[in-house]
Amino acid sequence: MNDIMRNKTSTQLFQYWNVIRGERELPRRNEIDPSAIRTLLPQLFILERDHFGGMKFRLAGTHVCALFDHDFRGRQFATLWLGSQAGKVLQIGRRVMTQHVPVVLSATARTEDGRELETETLLLPLASNEGHSDRILGSLSPLSRPYWLNATPVSGLDVTGIRVLDPDRTAAFLKEPVERDASQPGTRQVQHLRVFEGGRDG
Numbered sequence: 001m002n003d004i005m006r007n008k009t010s011t012q013l014f015q016y017w018n019v020i021r022g023e024r025e026l027p028r029r030n031e032i033d034p035s036a037i038r039t040l041l042p043q044l045f046i047l048e049r050d051h052f053g054g055m056k057f058r059l060a061g062t063h064v065c066a067l068f069d070h071d072f073r074g075r076q077f078a079t080l081w082l083g084s085q086a087g088k089v090l091q092i093g094r095r096v097m098t099q100h101v102p103v104v105l106s107a108t109a110r111t112e113d114g115r116e117l118e119t120e121t122l123l124l125p126l127a128s129n130e131g132h133s134d135r136i137l138g139s140l141s142p143l144s145r146p147y148w149l150n151a152t153p154v155s156g157l158d159v160t161g162i163r164v165l166d167p168d169r170t171a172a173f174l175k176e177p178v179e180r181d182a183s184q185p186g187t188r189q190v191q192h193l194r195v196f197e198g199g200r201d202g
Contacts, residue, residue: 004163005104007141009043010122014102014165016040017124017137025100026125029135040139046126047077047093047136054078055093055136064140067109069153082110082156089159093123097133100125101173106161109142109154118143119157 005011016037021027034041042063047055060072068080077093078086089105096103102124109117119142126135142149164173 004165005120005122006106006143007120007139009040009139009141010104010120013037013040013044013122013137013139014124017102026127026133028127028129028131030129032126032137043139043141045072045138045140047138048128049094049097049134053094055090058135066150067140067142067154080157081107082158085157085159092162093136095173096123096125096136099173100133102165103173104163104165105159106163107157107159109157111148111152112155113152115146115148115152117146117149117154121157 005014017027020031029046037044042061045060045064046058048058050056055077057072057075057077065071072079078090080086081089092103092105095101102122105121105123107119107121109119119140121141122139124137125133126137127133128135166173
């Protein structure tokens with residue numbers, strides 16, 4: 001699984017999520033023990049579906065907020081993404097909830113003055129305490145730490161790739177015709193996104 005996710009936080013959170021869900025498709029919110037993942041908390045967030053079809057932040061870690069210089073609690077997840085990316089990522093998030101499939105998004109974070117930073121976002125389906133699949137447990141992690149990080153806020157994310165962490169359900173999840181990208185073995189092209197082949201560990 002380490003070759004599917006590039007960031008330690010993503011890997012550790014996915015492993016924890018797998019443990020607490022057991023043989024089920026997704027765990028419940030009240031099964032998460034913050035003390036068990038305390039070192040990851042600054043980069044974590046929880047999204048919940050709202051009555052208008054959007055997804056808003058129920059919780060957002062300090063590092064996530066510092067990256068954008070915003071407090072995201074109660075704000076829409078779509079506000080993180082640039083231009084038309086907002087609608088595409090919202091659609092991906094809805095499918096994570098409805099199809100119970102975890103995904104990883106690769107994205108370039110951009111600042112107003114043209115700086116760029118590669119990031120990784122993990123989206124894991126999560127049920128409410130009542131069992132409704134209407135939440136996402138996630139992480140947002142920079143893949144490097146340039147000198148300007150947290151001094152110059154990011155203005156938005158531009159998604160560049162998606163990894164579906166269940167290879168048997170990739171095509172159904174994407175619901176788009178896919179073409180093989182011959183330039184990179186193990187990847188496929190879906191519109192402008194690269195789909196990295198990956199699998200569930202255990």
